[in-house]
Amino acid sequence: MPEMGIIIEGIIIVIWILLIIGLGIYSKKYIKSSGEFMVGGRAIPVWMLGFWSAGASVSAWAFFGLPGAIYAFGPWQHWALCIPMMAGFPITVLFLGRWMRIAAKKYDLMTMPDFLAAVYGGKLIRIFAAIGIVIGCVFYATAQFKALGILLSTILGIPYVAGAAIGIAISAIYIIIGGFIAGAIINVLNVSMMILASLIAVALGYIWTGGFANMYATIAMASGGVSWTNQDVAAGGAAWSLWISWAFFLSSFGLAGQPQIVQKLYGIKKPSTLWLWGLLGAIVFGITCPAYCYLGVVTKYLTVTGQAPNIVAVYGSPDYVIAWLTVYKLGAEAPVLGGLLIAGVIAAAWSTVDGFVMMGGAALARDIVNKCFRPNWTDKQLLRALRIGMLIVGVLMVIETMFPAELITWLAAIGWAQFAATLTPALLLATTWKGITKWGGTAGVLVGLVVSAGLTLLYRIPMGTVRFLKMFYLDAGAWGMILGFITIVIVSLVTKKERGPLYYDIHGIAPPQPVQQTITQK
Amino acid sequence: MLDILLLGEYAILIIIDWLRGIQGWGLPGFGLPGTPWTSTWFLIYITEWLCWFIIPIVTMLWWRSWAKKHPELLEEI
Numbered sequence: 267m268p269e270m271g272i273i274i275e276g277i278i279i280v281i282w283i284l285l286i287i288g289l290g291i292y293s294k295k296y297i298k299s300s301g302e303f304m305v306g307g308r309a310i311p312v313w314m315l316g317f318w319s320a321g322a323s324v325s326a327w328a329f330f331g332l333p334g335a336i337y338a339f340g341p342w343q344h345w346a347l348c349i350p351m352m353a354g355f356p357i358t359v360l361f362l363g364r365w366m367r368i369a370a371k372k373y374d375l376m377t378m379p380d381f382l383a384a385v386y387g388g389k390l391i392r393i394f395a396a397i398g399i400v401i402g403c404v405f406y407a408t409a410q411f412k413a414l415g416i417l418l419s420t421i422l423g424i425p426y427v428a429g430a431a432i433g434i435a436i437s438a439i440y441i442i443i444g445g446f447i448a449g450a451i452i453n454v455l456n457v458s459m460m461i462l463a464s465l466i467a468v469a470l471g472y473i474w475t476g477g478f479a480n481m482y483a484t485i486a487m488a489s490g491g492v493s494w495t496n497q498d499v500a501a502g503g504a505a506w507s508l509w510i511s512w513a514f515f516l517s518s519f520g521l522a523g524q525p526q527i528v529q530k531l532y533g534i535k536k537p538s539t540l541w542l543w544g545l546l547g548a549i550v551f552g553i554t555c556p557a558y559c560y561l562g563v564v565t566k567y568l569t570v571t572g573q574a575p576n577i578v579a580v581y582g583s584p585d586y587v588i589a590w591l592t593v594y595k596l597g598a599e600a601p602v603l604g605g606l607l608i609a610g611v612i613a614a615a616w617s618t619v620d621g622f623v624m625m626g627g628a629a630l631a632r633d634i635v636n637k638c639f640r641p642n643w644t645d646k647q648l649l650r651a652l653r654i655g656m657l658i659v660g661v662l663m664v665i666e667t668m669f670p671a672e673l674i675t676w677l678a679a680i681g682w683a684q685f686a687a688t689l690t691p692a693l694l695l696a697t698t699w700k701g702i703t704k705w706g707g708t709a710g711v712l713v714g715l716v717v718s719a720g721l722t723l724l725y726r727i728p729m730g731t732v733r734f735l736k737m738f739y740l741d742a743g744a745w746g747m748i749l750g751f752i753t754i755v756i757v758s759l760v761t762k763k764e765r766g767p768l769y770y771d772i773h774g775i776a777p778p779q780p781v782q783q784t785i786t787q788k
Numbered sequence: 789m790l791d792i793l794l795l796g797e798y799a800i801l802i803i804i805d806w807l808r809g810i811q812g813w814g815l816p817g818f819g820l821p822g823t824p825w826t827s828t829w830f831l832i833y834i835t836e837w838l839c840w841f842i843i844p845i846v847t848m849l850w851w852r853s854w855a856k857k858h859p860e861l862l863e864e865i
Contacts, residue, residue: 345836349835349839349840352839352843352844353844357843360847360851364862368862370864371864468800472801479812480810518839541851542848544844548840548843548848549844552844557797771865
């Protein structure tokens with residue numbers, strides 16, 4: 267056991283954690299209102315938000331979960347899940363970004379339900395969207411906590427639950443002291459570390475495997491290698507390819523419904539710089555995520571050549587691929603690089619998890635309670651409620667983390683699918699179709715929410731009989747997203763043409779008299 | 789294939805292979821030993837070309853020039 271290497275790795279990790287928490291404490295003094303807490307007073311430079319959004323999309327899912335899933339199930343997931351998310355950034359700018367940003371001040375937009383309520387009108391759409399966000403936040407953040415738990419338990423040689431508890435405790439300090447401003451500054455550091463870690467990973471992987479071509483050729487010629495490289499087609503032939511195209515659609519267009527990524531658009535200082543957010547987000551994601559996919563293939567190579575144990579057989583889960591690689595392989599051969607890579611994993615988890623806790627808390631405190639039932643709260647009351655909301659969501663995340671029924675990549679898939687199904691159809695149609703109505707949007711969000719959450723629940727019940735419905739958890743979101751689009755169109759066509767005030771701004775139509783009065787009052 | 793020559797880590801790794809005298813595109817059975825692949829994994833080259841190069845770079849540069857032509861559409865309402 268490379269004990270000295272693990273000590274060196276531990277020192278690097280402790281320095282990194284102290285640096286991040288110190289920065290969080292320093293930036294806390296700048297947060298005086300809920301607006302600064304949630305959207306940084308709309309004065310964050312675009313490049314900072316581009317970095318943060320990319321970091322939120324990569325997360326520990328890509329650094330930890332995806333390499334494990336590729337190690338276990340084959341490399342097709344790289345093109346089906348990782349790469350299309352790059353396209354999601356520019357897609358979001360093209361369809362949503364301008365209106366989200368230029369309408370933000372007039373309608374006091376801070377969350378995604380704010381935008382939906384301003385376009386479609388009514389309280390129900392806000393409540394349904396907020397419920398979907400809370401569900402998505404819990405699962406997505408659990409994936410991050412689980413990654414931290416596995417990593418810390420491997421380094422410290424302690425059980426998973428103890429490792430997860432330490433990871434959650436450190437993360438809680440980091441989240442509670444900061445907010446949006448702290449998040450933006452810290453995440454530039456976090457994402458820089460992720461980029462550095464990914465470049466180190468690629469260089470090391472190339473050296474270990476003797477080259478890109480040699481790596482794949484060796485795997486393909488090893489026992490079971492052909493089925494691993496061809497696992498996708500072997501699993502379902504043409505039907506699989508068709509289905510996986512659906513995942514491709516959900517990964518790209520579905521990004522527009524991810525609040526942890528898209529909500530940051532409200533914080534951009536100059537609306538004319540939105541293009542840079544789209545470009546930076548895509549490029550940072552495109553550098554980091556494929557590098558982590560590569561690590562999954564590298565570890566597979568190490569296993570088939572006898573340089574690594576069979577991770578699934580030894581540890582019982584492919585989630586341990588990166589933990590083994592960083593702690594045992596690098597801990598023995600290059601502990602400084604191992605420490606930087608582990609810091610990269612922590613950075614990836616933290617760049618996302620703060621956003622989820624904040625988002626879930628805001629969905630409960632602001633979108634449901636404040637906006638629908640307690641509209642007269644002062645800013646101080648709202649800020650206090652936001653922190654309580656974050657605590658409630660945090661407790662749900664802790665419960666799910668302590669009972670990790672799923673692989674990291676599937677936990678993240680549940681969260682991604684829930685967001686995409688609940689929010690994407692209503693958001694994309696809000697700016698692109700004049701025919702939307704209040705009840706169309708409300709019904710579409712409800713259908714997306716119920717279908718995705720319902721199928722996810724069915725998949726988790728160990729009945730066996732319903733499991734034939736799924737390939738993996740993105741199925742639930744794909745069904746929810748498609749049915750959400752269809753529902754909005756059908757219900758909008760047959761219901762009264764009521765809409766929210768922002769609808770009339772977007773489509774350049776004169777609002778009817780009552781709506782006109784609402785706009786004037788704003 | 790242009791983008792994989794310029795962007796993406798996998799493209800760089802393939803180029804390093806070439807510089808070391810190892811031919812091919814990293815696909816077993818295509819200039820390399822091993823059973824030819826029939827999987828959808830090869831689609832990575834197409835998706836990288838679309839998602840790394842065409843969609844982000846081309847569309848965002850187009851959006852930037854559109855924004856310069858219509859600054860009034862990017863003012864707070």
